[in-house]
Amino acid sequence: MKRKKSTTIFIHLFLIISVILVSFPIIYAFMVSTLNINEVYSSPPKLQFGDNMLNNYREAWQRSNMGKLLFNSAFISVVTAVGKIILSVSAAFAFVYFGDFPGKNILFILILITHMLPLPIRIVPTYQLMDNLGWLDTYYALTIPFFASATGVLLFRQFYMTVPESLLEASLIDGITPLRFLWSILIPLSKSNIVALFTIEFIWVWNQYLWPLVTTNSAQVRVVQIGLKMLIPSDAQPEWNVIMAALIIGVIPPLLVYLTLQKSLVEGFAMQQDK
Amino acid sequence: MNSKFAKKYRYLAYLLIAPSIIIVTTFLIYPSAQSLYLSFFRSTPFGNRQIFVGIENFQRLLTSPAYWNSLTRSLVFTAITVFISISSALILAVVTNKKIKGAKIYKSLLIWPFAFSFAFAGIIWGVLLHPNVGIMSYYIKLLTTLDFNWINNGTAAFTLIIIASSWRMLGYNFIFFIAALQNVSPELLEAADIDGASPVTKFWKITFPLISPITFFLLIMNTLQVFFLTFGVVDVLTQGGPARATDIVTYKLFRDAFLSMRTGYASAQSIILFVFVAIITIIQFKYAGEKVFYQ
Numbered sequence: 088m089k090r091k092k093s094t095t096i097f098i099h100l101f102l103i104i105s106v107i108l109v110s111f112p113i114i115y116a117f118m119v120s121t122l123n124i125n126e127v128y129s130s131p132p133k134l135q136f137g138d139n140m141l142n143n144y145r146e147a148w149q150r151s152n153m154g155k156l157l158f159n160s161a162f163i164s165v166v167t168a169v170g171k172i173i174l175s176v177s178a179a180f181a182f183v184y185f186g187d188f189p190g191k192n193i194l195f196i197l198i199l200i201t202h203m204l205p206l207p208i209r210i211v212p213t214y215q216l217m218d219n220l221g222w223l224d225t226y227y228a229l230t231i232p233f234f235a236s237a238t239g240v241l242l243f244r245q246f247y248m249t250v251p252e253s254l255l256e257a258s259l260i261d262g263i264t265p266l267r268f269l270w271s272i273l274i275p276l277s278k279s280n281i282v283a284l285f286t287i288e289f290i291w292v293w294n295q296y297l298w299p300l301v302t303t304n305s306a307q308v309r310v311v312q313i314g315l316k317m318l319i320p321s322d323a324q325p326e327w328n329v330i331m332a333a334l335i336i337g338v339i340p341p342l343l344v345y346l347t348l349q350k351s352l353v354e355g356f357a358m359q360q361d362k
Numbered sequence: 363m364n365s366k367f368a369k370k371y372r373y374l375a376y377l378l379i380a381p382s383i384i385i386v387t388t389f390l391i392y393p394s395a396q397s398l399y400l401s402f403f404r405s406t407p408f409g410n411r412q413i414f415v416g417i418e419n420f421q422r423l424l425t426s427p428a429y430w431n432s433l434t435r436s437l438v439f440t441a442i443t444v445f446i447s448i449s450s451a452l453i454l455a456v457v458t459n460k461k462i463k464g465a466k467i468y469k470s471l472l473i474w475p476f477a478f479s480f481a482f483a484g485i486i487w488g489v490l491l492h493p494n495v496g497i498m499s500y501y502i503k504l505l506t507t508l509d510f511n512w513i514n515n516g517t518a519a520f521t522l523i524i525i526a527s528s529w530r531m532l533g534y535n536f537i538f539f540i541a542a543l544q545n546v547s548p549e550l551l552e553a554a555d556i557d558g559a560s561p562v563t564k565f566w567k568i569t570f571p572l573i574s575p576i577t578f579f580l581l582i583m584n585t586l587q588v589f590f591l592t593f594g595v596v597d598v599l600t601q602g603g604p605a606r607a608t609d610i611v612t613y614k615l616f617r618d619a620f621l622s623m624r625t626g627y628a629s630a631q632s633i634i635l636f637v638f639v640a641i642i643t644i645i646q647f648k649y650a651g652e653k654v655f656y657q
Contacts, residue, residue: 098462105454106471109532112486113474115497119489132497174385177378185375186368194379197386203643204390205590207612208636211619211629212396213389232389235382265371294479296594297612301620312481316598319485327489334482341477349470352537 120144120331127328139328146326147318147333152306156314160293161340163229163310168288170230172281175239180269182240183247184255201237206298217302228302229310233292239284246277282351290341311337394636400629412626419630428606429614429631435520436589436610443524443592444584447531448577454532455539456565469540476533480526484595487526488512512600516607523595523608527588534587535580542576543569575650582646586639611635 115134119127122137147153182195206213213232222228250273258268274281299310315337318330345352401419403412423429458468475483490498493511502510512518546569554564570577593612596602602609602617611631619628 095462098457098460099464102454102457102462102468106468109472109475109529112483112490112529113478115490116486127495130500132495132500134497174382178382181375181378185371188368188372188375194383197391198379198382201386201390203636203639204394205586205635205639207590207593207615208632208639209390209393209397210615210632211400211625212393214619215396216389216393232385235385235390240382265374290477294482294594296479296481296591296597297616300597301616312479312594315485316481319598327492327495330485331489334485338478338482342474345474345477346470349473 116331117335119327120335122328124326124328127326128324137328140332143328143332144336147329147336150329151314151318151333152309153314153333153336155306156309156311156337157340159226159308160311160337163226164289164292164340166226166230167233167292168285170234171236171239171288172284174234175236175284176243176269176274176277176281179240179243179247180265180273182244184252184265195240198235198240199237201235210297210301214301222302224303224305224308226308229299229308236284236288238287242280242284243277246280247273250276279351279354282348283354286344286348286352289344293341397629397632397636400626401633403626405623405625415626419627420633422627423630423634428609431606432609432611432614433634435607436612439520439524439527439592439610440585440588443527443531443588444581446524446528447588448535448580448584450528451532451535452539452577455536455543456569459540459543469536472536473533475529476537478530479594480530480591481594481598483526483530484523484598487522487529488599491518491522491525514604516603516605519600519604519608522599523592523610526595526599527592531584531588535584538576538580539573542573546572578650582642582650585642589638 118134118136120143121140122133123139123142126133126137126139178198182191217223217228217232220227222231254272255265255268258272259265263271294312295310296312299313300316303309303313315330315333318333319325400412402414402416404415404419405412454472458465458472478486490496491502491510491512493499493509493513499510502508509515510518510521512522550568551564554568559567590612592610593616596608596610596613597616600608602613612635615628615631615635618624618631
């Protein structure tokens with residue numbers, strides 16, 4: 088059935104307004120990052136691009152030691168995302184293909200429980216544990232405690248349950264080991280799930296705030312989120328143009344990861360819904 | 363796997379699960395149990411000694427107006443934010459799912475706030491609505507004479523963190539709704555078209571029931587995320603102020619644990635948060651059973 092032309096126009100109008108509303112804050116942040124400080128504090132506020140962009144970005148880069156911040160955030164995000172994928176693929180594989188071994192349900196529940204224990208529920212003892220292990224101000228604290236993932240285990244378990252078991256049995260009879268089966272058959276099959284999980288986890292870790300705030304202090308391991316906060320002075324007029332420049336730089340990596348992997352992300356989710 | 367193979371490779375199953383279990387017990391379950399333990403103690407002013415005080419921390423918390431303020435504000439804040447972000451994401455997903463030109467571009471442009479952290483979302487909206495430099499607060503004042511000053515005014519600050527968090531969650535919810543809508547069969551909707559169903563009827567009678575599992579799932583996930591992650595917005599913008607208007611539970615917990623070093627008192631707050639999570643989890647399992655989770 089054909090839609091009326093006026094309806095189509097109305098839909099486009101509605102969507103254009105929505106896109107502007109959603110995107111305006113980002114465009115505005117970018118605009119501010121190109122102004123000089125007088126323009127930032129002028130009244131009425133300027134809604135335009137200035138010509139101080141290069142200066143602001145250079146200033147932001149140097150003042151926040153941005154190179155180091157980006158490296159640290161990227162490093163912990165990749166390591167944590169990959170760690171989560173490896174651990175949850177392995178565990179999900181064990182839960183689906185090895186029959187009913189003793190303790191299976193308990194172990195499964197133990198992993199699911201992570202969902203009930205977000206950081207604020209255990210922050211004081213976890214912090215003390217990091218202190219005792221000598222992990223404060225190290226990459227260890229920012230990565231290893233986050234390697235387990237109930238999300239990941241459930242995601243891959245759900246997917247593996249749809250792969251016919253006869254496939255595994257045939258491979259075993261052919262003399263292929265279970266690990267070989269996992270590596271050469273299952274993992275390639277679950278590629279879009281892996282990519283979806285990577286995207287979600289990368290962005291998640293990149294954007295983490297509370298944990299790096301309490302466990303890191305030195306510039307050596309400081310991440311983007313905290314570096315940006317430190318650009319905002321509590322006692323002086325903030326240089327919003329420089330801060331926005333740093334913010335724009337700091338959001339490019341997760342945005343790139345998202346844009347590159349967008350297709351697989353939606354596929355990975357859509358597939359999940361089928362089951 | 364048949365039983366012969368299953369037995370032969372049983373050791374492998376344990377080996378594959380072991381790393382996850384070690385991480386979970388060491389960094390999640392053990393510290394959580396310790397939170398419970400610590401909640402019965404009070405640390406001395408220099409933090410060098412712990413005194414057993416029974417349930418005193420809980421008594422003090424639950425009779426403290428400051429804590430009730432935090433709790434109520436967090437719950438109200440979460441409810442409003444979740445409602446705004448889910449309903450607007452759903453409307454936008456349904457509209458962009460129609461066969462229209464440029465649907466892809468619209469979708470891409472609606473998802474991207476998802477790449478921003480709560481702290482970044484907070485900074486951007488804090489500047490947009492800043493009483494001195496913000497373009498939005500300027501025009502709000504010009505058009506309505508309303509002074510949106512989140513630095514001095516509690517209601518404005520509270521509204522600001524709702525707006526920033528809703529904006530951030532919109533992209534996240536939108537992704538899930540888009541994925542869910544791809545599974546609503548177009549034939550079903552066309553059949554309804556032929557029967558002369560209006561768009562509104564089609565939505566409530568066909569689309570919504572089909573995507574209600576994902577809506578419920580998002581409701582749960584959003585509640586937890588908003589409740590716990592808004593910390594970033596508050597820490598970069600208001601630090602709980604003005605006049606405790608944005609002193610949400612996670613921020614108060616952070617202050618008591620790491621600025622005033624009252625570990626016992628903070629741990630008791632952790633336990634109260636656990637009760638909140640437990641209630642949400644029970645609701646989830648009661649109504650949805652085992653569903654796929656995402657953070």
